[in-house]
Amino acid sequence: MKKAIFTTAIMLAVAATVSAAENVKATVHADRAGAKINREIYGQFSEHLGSCIYGGLWVGEDSRIENIKGYRKDVFEALKALQIPVMRWPGGCFADDYHWMDGIGPQDKRPSLRNNNWGGTIEDNSFGTHEFLNLCEMLGCEPYISGNVGSGTVKEMAQWVEYMTSDGDTPMARLRRENGRDKAWHVKYFGIGNEAWGCGGNMTPEYYSDEFRKFNTYLRDYTGNKLYRIGSGASDYDYNWTKVLMEKIGNKMQGVSLHYYTCSGWDGPKGSATKFDIDQYYWALGKCLEIEEVIKKHKAIMDEKDPKGEVGLLVDEWGTWWDEEPGTISGHLYQQNALRDAFVAALTLNVFHKYTDRVKMANIAQVVNVLQSMILTDQKGPGHMVLTPTYHVFKMYTPFQEATYLPVDLPTEIIEVSKAYFKEKKGAKDAGYRPCPMLSASAARTKDGSLVLAVTNVNIEKNQTIDFSIEGMPATTVSGEILTSKNVADFNDFDHPEVVAPKPFKNAKVKKGVLTVEVPAKSIVVLRVRP
Secondary structure (H helix, E strand, O other): OOOOOOOOOOEEEEOOOOOOOOOEEEEEEOOOOOOEOOHHHHEEEOOOOOOOOEOOOEOOOOOOOOEEOOEEHHHHHHHHHOOOOEEEEOOOHHHHHOOHHHHOOOHHHOOOEEOOOOOOOEEOOOOOHHHHHHHHHHHOOEEEEEEOOOOOOHHHHHHHHHHHHOOOOOHHHHHHHHOOOOOOOOOOEEEEOOOOOOOOOOOOHHHHHHHHHHHHHOOOOOOOOOOEEEEEEEEOOOHHHHHHHHHHOHHHOOEEEEEEEEOOOOOOOOOOOOOOOHHHHHHHHHHHHOHHHHHHHHHHHHHHHOOOOOOEEEEEEEEEOOOOOOOOOOOOOOOOOEHHHHHHHHHHHHHHHHOOOOEEEEEEEOOEOOOOOOEEEOOOOOOOEEEOHHHHHHHHOHHHOOOEEEOEEOOOOEEEEEHHHHHHHHOOOOOOEEEEEOEEEEEEEOOOOOEEEEEEEOOOOOOEEEEEEEEOOOOOEEEEEEEEOOOOOOEOOOOOOOOOOOEEOOOEEEEOOEEEEEEOOOEEEEEEEEO
16 A cells, blocks of 8 residues: 655645634534435446446456446446446547447447547447446436537437437337337436537537537437436536526526536646645645535526526536556546545535535546546456445445435634645646635435434544534434545555445434534544434
8 A cells, every 4th residue: 555645835724713622613404404415416427438438337248257248247236336326428528429320239240439539549339328228227327428519410419319218110219129129218318519618529608509509409309208408518617608508508408517627736737646745635625625616606607597497507527637547558547546535525525415406416527447436447357346435435425315405504724725835846827825624514304304414524633523513403313434544645456445445433422412523634424313
């Protein structure tokens, strides 16, 4: 196991609203219930990129690696346990280079494809529409298809929808039956292009809006399958893109996407997943939390143009993006996943919970072997699979799915990292500071009437004891889990698969209606509180 490499740099601690000698006083407002936390916020993303599909999800039925109908068995079982609500496919940038008819019919007759976006890899198209939609059925999750606007045609996209969802005597339904699938699939979510501002065509928002309206006209709702049509939305801070789409497309789309990634640099290299200093650590966590301000600004535009909230905001790509691991294939975006990544996941999910009146889906990038993945695999055979710290956060957070959001008041110390450090080290263009709160919490009421409470302490050194008053709900018993490790750069690998893994949490108690939680430094705690 490698350990973090920390260097000394100047940091500024401000807004210390708590004393080290006193417990932090916090409140869970169970009497002020908010919106339902949509389970789709816990969505996944599977792109034809690196070994996400081939060697990750799919090995084929003839593989020496144990599989279920070609799906890698250990990966499938891990994903099944995660209760995945929705999975996006085939991209990403790959989507606007993908022609779906190449991926149907007998697998040995399918043409090979050069992946122009991700390393020039040649793949055999053995994983296509049938393989993806059947996987979603087996996992019990909704498929989210990204259609090809960039290099595709209206006819091609319209025929794909017909192929997947028509149960009538139509040309594409007959072709699907010839390829072995009689009954149409249920396909709810359909993206009309991806990153149209970049790899999806380098379009202006005005031009893309017209393209959306044209493509959308010919996408039919077949045999009771009603499409939830998703516009290719903005990259992080591009608020004008959202404004134009809301004005020109409006309620012709049911959702609009947003992409937001976290890295530890400032106008420079993304940084290593496992070798980083203290400044990079807090900087990255501050960057991930900046998604809240980004969501608020996009949401304000949408609220003005769509006051009834009919168009959802879908953060269908998010997560950490570090430098590729040394020795891996260039363009495959394989990166390790440390405890720091688990914090990014927990903090980001806490933000999403607050805005579910508008945020209807989120898809972390990506599910296996790429960027901030749930699972890492190699190709050596059975047993060479590892669950990442991010996987464990998603598993610990499953009680939040479909629960009712409850506001939490939690005072916290804030550390600010100077951009001047990155100006010197990474070539940043300006100075300034990025704040990183030390504590974060999210709460919700589950269907059985209990409370789920997640508390994150990202401080590397300082433990915190928090007294939670729970307004509007009695509290009698508490149980929970903790995710932590000796070092924030610790990670799991094939030889050490449980360095960062959940353990039972015993340092929480209820006395006279007050929940007291002793939260260790650098830890994530998820509790179930019962009345």
